Amino acid sequence: MSASPSSSAQAAREALAVRLSHLRKDAGLTGRELSVRCGWHPAKTTRLQKGEAAPTDADIRAWCAACGAEDQIEDLIATARTVDSMYLEWRRLHRYGMRKVQEDFYTLHEQTSVCLVYASNAVPGFLQTSAYATTLMQSITDFQGTPDDVTEAVAARVARSRFLYEGNRRFVVLMEEWVLRSRIGDRDTMTGQLRHLLTAMPLPSLSLGVIPFTARRRMWPLEAFYVYDDRRVLVETLTAEVNVTQPRELADYRKAFGELSQMAVYGAPARALIESALCALR
Structure with a gap:
């Protein structure tokens, strides 16, 4: 049996989170160091890396800038918007x-x-x-x-x-x-x-x-x-x-x-x- 659509949406969120985590590791940064460069609390970095929170366009720009990966910004923003449109709560709509x-x-x-x-x-x-x-x-x-x-x-x-x-x-x-x-x-x-x-x-x-x-x-x-x-x-x-x-x-x-x-x-x-x-x- 295939996974439920809501599970598929969560899997997509987690895949995006993994990409962000890899960018941080490739830049040789700890989660705390990246948080300092981005100007936010380390707990936010943890949530983004676990797929527990959806990154905004501004979050992705800050993350990529901190990692020296500005060339990844547009692709990651497009991916995040696709993930965000997969699962839309009726109350939000x-x-x-x-x-x-x-x-x-x-x-x-x-x-x-x-x-x-x-x-x-x-x-x-x-x-x-x-x-x-x-x-x-x-x-x-x-x-x-x-x-x-x-x-x-x-x-x-x-x-x-x-x-x-x-x-x-x-x-x-x-x-x-x-x-x-x-x-x-x-x-x-x-x-x-x-x-x-x-x-x-x-x-x-x-x-x-x-x-x-x-x-x-x-x-x-x-x-x-x-x-x-x-x-x-x-x-x-x-x-x-x-x-x-x-x-x-x-x-x-x-x-x-x-x-x-x-x-x-x-x-x-x-x-x-x-x-x-x-x-x-x-």
Whole structure:
């Protein structure tokens, strides 16, 4: 089993810390000597070398200058920024509300030709109705205690549905059956959402598969993830958005998606599962 995405992000932080430690050792400096040259407490040097703290751009410039390795500054700053973007806490992303993040997702979809989605906890944003999205995003805002701009955020999220109808984009969605049965909002909200799925299914841009409760698991249930072309996987955890860009890990997620897709049903059987969930609401 591959490491969790959060573990991969921590491993990247530790790899950056090792590079900083090697620069210090190559310069023949002790941790205390480097701290004096940088003008900070030795405890900060320890934290940076252990990967317990993320270095700022200024930290890296000071560290490299102290080690006489100014030629490494730009590369290390670029690496640090990549590491910092791998694991982004939702509270940090939503500190001013959810609208900005939804607009960023809009841009990401705009730049993507093929999007693979494994939906294990909720209907994907570009397939959500306004009522479903409002209920879901209000509960997220309440849980996180972040600023409430749900109305604007919902508008930005629902706007992504245009990509189902425009351009040559392709959306391949795998949804666990319990997503259809989980009550997000009241009965009318779920009824409208399930009917919307039935309406969207014939679109040429969309392939929608449902993994039944009764499917023999070739792959255990995973956290929801989105694959954007061959360049990025976004994993949604309770506390953070995890961005995966390493080729080996990208290949793992594509392999997992392939395993999950073999457990799903499509076409008429998938419609039957959605209609069954609708009947259960009545």
